[in-house]
Amino acid sequence: MAVNPTDIRYTEEVFKLFLSAMVGCLVGLEREIRRKPAGFRTLAIICVGSTLFTICSYKLGFPDNEDRIAANIITGVGFLGAGVIFRNGFSVSGITTAATIWIAAALGMLIGIGDYAIALLSLAVSLIILWAMQFLQNFIDARFQHRSYTISYKDGFDSDELQAKLTQLQLKARNFKETRQDVQTSFEFEVSGKESNLNIFNQWLKNETRIYSFMW
Template sequence: MAVWHIGLTEMTLRLLLALALGGLIGFERELGGHSAGFRTHILVCLGSAVIVLLSMYGFAAFATDPNVRLDPARLAAQVISGIGFLGAGTIMRTGPTVSGLTTAASLWVSAAIGLSAGAGFYYGAVISTILVVMSLFVLNKIEKLFSRSKTVRELLIKMEQSSSGVGYMLAHLNQCGLLINKLSVEVDEESAATGDRYLTIRLQVKLKKAQKYEEAIAKLIGMEGVVGLETASLAA
């Protein structure tokens, strides 16, 4: 039956299309320095196309056998469920912060685009790629604008206990527009044992402008009594 056969030119076109579309999505991830980048997305998209081509045309020799019922969607369904393990490997959790979710989702949609290209659903594959690239490039900037007011940073400051800089430090943060959500002050036990008493100050601050935060940190480093400083981003 002709429906179970495909020409070499058509097959090559579908595989090249899958390679190009997967590369477009991977290019954005590569620019962002993510764990799954250009080559990974190409391989996922291309591999999905190969599998759906195999599912549709790889068993054409058995199409006329009355005891065989071909299902071109069977292997494709396994790709959609199986790609999850690769996406899970890109998700990282560091304390309260979770990263890699967008990359995992981009791998999943790359598999879907590869299946579409391999099945000859050209318009769906191309328009999906355009929408995905727009989402990653354009919506990423919009998301950052809306998330600025939700950004929470943690500060760990080590200061000399004898200094009078704690009050000055808090006043400085307020002047920079940083809202203090949480504050804790502890005496460093190790330093107390040696006779040099230091305070460990933990702060969670909410900021609206990253530039203001950078300016505040730069001034804190040079502040009298400050002997150590660490900062990290937290999930809002």
């Protein structure tokens, strides 16, 4: 019995779509568990979409110029990634989610061209980065953090005392900005150092009677 080449091609294309859906779900699972904007459904759709567009680039008659559609996939994914990045003061959130969207699209494109080995290897590396590296990041964050402070204090409190305390706790401060209004002075600055020392510094601020208030 002769095998129809068209049937083989369609079977492989269906396999590509289901594989890309599974890969997208695996990449998005970590984002879903951490309650991030793009979960496994979103990333599965992005991965499947990238695979579908890559397949279309062949079907539309561009077998030797696949980058025509691939370039547009990258552009579209860039808009999606930009939509999940937010800035609040000194902090920026959503960068990892944007990068995850980007890698999901790349995995979908690899599956679309039939390079399954590289796609699965890239998936494994991505999962290691998303899961295993989180423990390393938590360890680093516990030992070295950045905080922005705003304190208000009465006359009689010397800012040199503040800097002496920071030096004592081995905390690095920068971007000092002092504002005076009547008998009250406000002081803004950024501090970096160990979390335990930052907590001791917070307690010292709470116990200092000459300080009206502080925020961080």
